[in-house]
Amino acid sequence: xxxxxxxxxxxxxxxxxxxxxxxxxxxxxxxxxxxxxxxxxxxxxxxxxxxxxxxxxxxxxxxxxxxxxxxxxxxxxxxxxxxxxxxxxxxxxxxxxxxxxxxxxxxxxxxxxxxxxxxxxxxxxxxxxxxxxxxxxxxxxxxxxxxxxxxxxxxxxxxxxxxxxxxxxxxxxxxxxxxxxxxxxxxxxxxxxxxxxxxxxxxxxxxx
Amino acid sequence: xxxxxxxxxxxxxxxxxxxxxxxxxxxxxxxxxxxxxxxxxxxxxxxxxxxxxxxxxxxxxxxxxxxxxxxxxxxxxxxxxxxxxxxxxxxxxxxxxxxxxxxxxxxxxxxxxxxxxxxxxxxxxxxxxxxxxxxxxxxxxxxxxxxxxxxxxxxxxxxxxxxxxxxxxxxxxxxxxxxxxxxxxxxxxxxxxxxxxxxxxxxxxxxxxxxxxxxxxxxxxxxxxxxxxxxxxxxxxxxxxxxxxxxxxxxxxxxxxxxxxxxxxxxxxxxxxxxxxxxxxxxxxxxxxxxxxxxxxxxxxxxxxxxxxxxxxxxxxxxxxxxxxxxxxxxxxxxxxxxxxxxxxxxxxxxxxxxxxxxxxxxxxxxxxxxxxxxxxxxxxxxxxxxxxxxxxxxxxxxxxxxxxxxxxxxxxxxxxxxxxxxxxxxxxxxxxxxxxxxxxxxxxxxxxxxxxxxxxx
Numbered sequence: 001x002x003x004x005x006x007x008x009x010x011x012x013x014x015x016x017x018x019x020x021x022x023x024x025x026x027x028x029x030x031x032x033x034x035x036x037x038x039x040x041x042x043x044x045x046x047x048x049x050x051x052x053x054x055x056x057x058x059x060x061x062x063x064x065x066x067x068x069x070x071x072x073x074x075x076x077x078x079x080x081x082x083x084x085x086x087x088x089x090x091x092x093x094x095x096x097x098x099x100x101x102x103x104x105x106x107x108x109x110x111x112x113x114x115x116x117x118x119x120x121x122x123x124x125x126x127x128x129x130x131x132x133x134x135x136x137x138x139x140x141x142x143x144x145x146x147x148x149x150x151x152x153x154x155x156x157x158x159x160x161x162x163x164x165x166x167x168x169x170x171x172x173x174x175x176x177x178x179x180x181x182x183x184x185x186x187x188x189x190x191x192x193x194x195x196x197x198x199x200x201x202x203x204x205x206x207x208x
Numbered sequence: 209x210x211x212x213x214x215x216x217x218x219x220x221x222x223x224x225x226x227x228x229x230x231x232x233x234x235x236x237x238x239x240x241x242x243x244x245x246x247x248x249x250x251x252x253x254x255x256x257x258x259x260x261x262x263x264x265x266x267x268x269x270x271x272x273x274x275x276x277x278x279x280x281x282x283x284x285x286x287x288x289x290x291x292x293x294x295x296x297x298x299x300x301x302x303x304x305x306x307x308x309x310x311x312x313x314x315x316x317x318x319x320x321x322x323x324x325x326x327x328x329x330x331x332x333x334x335x336x337x338x339x340x341x342x343x344x345x346x347x348x349x350x351x352x353x354x355x356x357x358x359x360x361x362x363x364x365x366x367x368x369x370x371x372x373x374x375x376x377x378x379x380x381x382x383x384x385x386x387x388x389x390x391x392x393x394x395x396x397x398x399x400x401x402x403x404x405x406x407x408x409x410x411x412x413x414x415x416x417x418x419x420x421x422x423x424x425x426x427x428x429x430x431x432x433x434x435x436x437x438x439x440x441x442x443x444x445x446x447x448x449x450x451x452x453x454x455x456x457x458x459x460x461x462x463x464x465x466x467x468x469x470x471x472x473x474x475x476x477x478x479x480x481x482x483x484x485x486x487x488x489x490x491x492x493x494x495x496x497x498x499x500x501x502x503x504x505x506x507x508x509x510x511x512x513x514x515x516x517x518x519x520x521x522x523x524x525x526x527x528x529x530x531x532x533x534x535x536x537x538x539x540x541x542x543x544x545x546x547x548x549x550x551x552x553x554x555x556x557x558x559x560x561x562x563x564x565x566x567x568x569x570x571x572x573x574x575x576x577x578x579x580x581x582x583x584x585x586x587x588x589x590x591x592x593x594x595x596x597x598x599x600x601x602x603x604x605x606x607x608x609x610x611x612x613x614x615x616x617x618x619x620x621x622x623x624x625x626x627x628x629x630x631x632x633x634x635x636x637x638x639x640x641x642x643x644x645x646x647x648x649x650x651x652x653x654x655x656x657x658x659x660x661x662x663x664x665x666x
Contacts, residue, residue, distance in 0.1 A: 002615040005608055009647050011666075012655035034658055041666045090611070094656060095665055097603040122663065129665055162665070169663040 001090040007048040011041030084137015088130035135190035301578040304510040352464035454589035474638040612640035
């Protein structure tokens with residue numbers, strides 16, 4: 001979470017500087033800068049995820065050397081899950097908590113002509129984003145571990161794609177549906193990366 | 209307001225000394241490193257862990273005896289084991305500290321967001337006499353710096369006074385002071401807090417019920433904190449009084465002064481603990497020399513720590529530990545319920561002097577807990593509370609500060625495990641917290657707001 005926050009900080013610093021250096025009045029330019037800022041933020045997040053992976057790897061080695069049986073008490077998969085989850089939680093919380101706080105107060109959604117489904121779509125989008133971060137974390141760490149760099153590239157690309165799809169809001173059909181499809185696919189990919197298989201599911205369901 | 213100010217004067221003194229004291233060292237806990245050579249043991253005693261983590265034994269003599277009699281081969285094995293255990297239990301300690309710090313912050317933030325009393329400006333403490341309502345920025349900055357200087361000097365004077373009292377063994381005076389200040393906190397501040405909360409939620413309450421509730425709360429609190437009580441109840445009381453104190457600071461410190469004070473106090477903390485002539489370090493070393501726990505009423509303990517020197521399975525060492533136990537019993541406030549367990553355990557230990565050292569170590573590790581000074585709780589909560597109060601109603605800032613403080617605490621505990629020395633817990637967390645507060649408020653907030661208004665997600 002801390003790493004995600006630092007990445008957000010740097011990204012917003014870049015955006016802030018760029019906004020101040022540019023023309024305030026030009027709406028199109030501002031929007032373009034926003035897009036730029038969002039893209040930079042995505043790239044920075046992935047960079048910090050990588051940095052976090054390196055840090056955890058070092059810690060893992062340290063734990064393994066001093067533990068009794070030569071293996072660390074936390075497996076890399078668990079660490080990947082936790083790191084993805086924490087990235088997801090902090091990004092989800094940052095995206096949604098102000099909206100939640102405002103939703104308690106008096107007001108009418110979409111009175112200025114925006115969509116009246118703002119709150120519920122925000123909720124769904126946040127949920128998708130949290131899940132996606134978790135899945136990306138698992139896949140990312142596994143890809144770094146096995147040095148499959150095309151997997152890494154695919155994760156970064158899908159993050160960019162998801163963020164880009166949100167730019168199509170409020171055309172919700174075009175943004176929500178693809179994002180959920182991406183979430184499902186990434187989830188399945190992460191599941192198989194983490195070692196799951198159909199047999200495991202069957203075993204789990206039949207409680208063996 | 210004047211009467212309140214007077215009250216707050218007298219209670220501010222103990223509170224100030226309390227906060228600065230909070231950097232006090234944890235009570236001595238015997239080392240399990242019986243295999244260490246005598247020099248290392250001596251060094252370990254010289255550098256005591258500051259407020260957190262496992263501590264080494266104050267029993268110089270005992271360690272010397274033990275190390276002389278132990279096999280040298282076991283030293284390295286014990287060292288390795290000890291390192292691994294330190295790291296393993298280090299992680300547990302971190303979690304054990306996260307929960308109370310989080311709880312304290314949650315209480316403070318919840319109160320700030322709901323009860324408007326604590327965000328209204330209703331005057332200032334006399335420790336910060338310069339007002340911040342000045343028209344120019346430079347004047348405001350100057351006033352806040354002057355306020356900070358006055359506050360920090362008050363804290364320094366109080367700390368030095370306390371250290372002198374401790375050095376010259378004026379225990380009754382210190383006891384009385386502590387009891388008075390906790391009385392004030394438990395009764396007066398709780399009364400005000402309850403009053404404001406009831407006002408906010410428009411709940412009608414009659415005076416007899418109020419009196420009964422506050423009397424019970426305060427009396428149980430006094431007993432729990434200064435004498436004996438269930439550990440969790442005592443922890444809960446310590447968290448509550450830290451939250452109350454933090455709320456008072458948030459209300460009565462003007463904005464810029466609060467930030468400058470936070471920065472200055474973390475620098476002071478750093479110097480007071482690490483410099484050889486720092487008052488807190490002298491306090492720690494004096495307590496160490498006398499084998500006494502330091503002011504148990506002002507330190508949060510997260511587990512059943514044996515506050516008195518635990519008896520070694522060696523009859524020679526039983527002597528000094530028995531003495532410390534007696535000294536503690538008669539002179540000091542030993543309020544932990546494990547104190548009962550202590551006396552019983554020390555008695556059960558004496559018939560087992562021949563027990564192998566490894567099993568003794570195991571038992572000790574399980575009982576070891578973590579200690580953090582209450583002043584740290586207070587200042588962390590002040591930072592997060594101020595962020596909640598003044599960050600234009602933004603939750604992101606509050607959350608960012610919260611995460612920053614917790615990460616700072618983690619890093620501090622890590623450094624503690626690495627250096628095995630007394631360390632101040634304020635600087636790293638407060639620096640992170642301040643950096644994150646100012647950057648989130650000014651940089652991240654406009655970015656996230658613009659993104660959210662277009663419903664863009666990153």
